Amino acid sequence: MSGQEPSDERLTDLVHDAAAAPSMHNAQPWRFRYVRRSRTFEMRADFERAMPRSDPRTRGLHIGCGAALLNLRVAVAHEGWHPETRLLHDPSDPALLASVRLTAPGIGENDLGTLYPAIHERHSSRFPFDETEIPDAVREALSEAARREGAELTFPTSWHLQEVLEMVREAEARNLTDRGSDQDLAEWTRIDAPSANMTDDGVPEYAFGPRKRGGKAPMRDFAGPRQVAGRDAADFEESPQVALVSTSHDRPEDWLRAGQAMERVLLLATLEGVSSSFATQPLEWTDLRWPLRDPVTGTGYTQMLLRLGYGPKGSRTPRRPVAEVLDIRP
Structure with a gap:
């Protein structure tokens, strides 16, 4: 060409x-x-x-x-x-x-x-992942992929990981009672779309994944307060593996860099057999987004929270x- x-x-x-x-x-x-x-x-x-x-x-x-x-x-x-x-x-x-x-x-x-x-x-996988740990070599390769796009990819551990997961839970609880979040969810989810050919955008119900019955995985319930007939429940991972995409600044061009870094990470993860999904809930609340940052340096702006692991591939949307x-x- x-x-x-x-x-x-x-x-x-x-x-x-x-x-x-x-x-x-x-x-x-x-x-x-x-x-x-x-x-x-x-x-x-x-x-x-x-x-x-x-x-x-x-x-x-x-x-x-x-x-x-x-x-x-x-x-x-x-x-x-x-x-x-x-x-x-x-x-x-x-x-x-x-x-x-x-x-x-x-x-x-x-x-x-x-x-x-x-x-x-x-494809985003909203299914349970197993507890197999991602090897250090793969983690480093994913981090290098983010660095090549001008961003940082870090894997929180210990108390920082628990704080991140707690902020996801807090944000999810807020979203359930926040009228604005509920309106966005209603506008961009499709309860009546049984296949990808029935709509051009949004998240159709077949891609919601099961309801979370147990586990600590940072999952958004795209059904919100609505009931979805025939939807199963499942236990998710107790030790979720999450990664934060961060940039040094917080301008529109940094958001674009973060998006490129995120996608480069996700494409490489896919080639490595690693599944992924997103947890954007705490990023939608100003007071929850800032504490997500690296606790060691206290600098940087968290732009995305990824859930990574080994499990079923997601559905095409x-x-x-x-x-x-x-x-x-x-």
């Missing part, structure tokens, strides 16, 4: 790969524009898919867009191009987040393409048609 202008079909494939990224409540808050004369993708935020109650600063929206940006870079590298990437911050056009220019191969990172097989294999999110210009 690198020797010729990509066809519309190939551009569609690249955005299809990018859009396989995770996002808060699977809202998919992104749009892409491809400009042929410069061989450049522009990535834009779709603020109509923001969650003003759960994500008032659009931090979570930017993280989801960062994950899609990483997928695009991986897909471009897989096709033989080098993805020359710039994070953009224009106060006059806040929706314009980043650009990816397709340049000649052999420049910069060429190992991104090795992550490509994981793009469509990575729906995606918007590429025609809705891609605009091709001369």
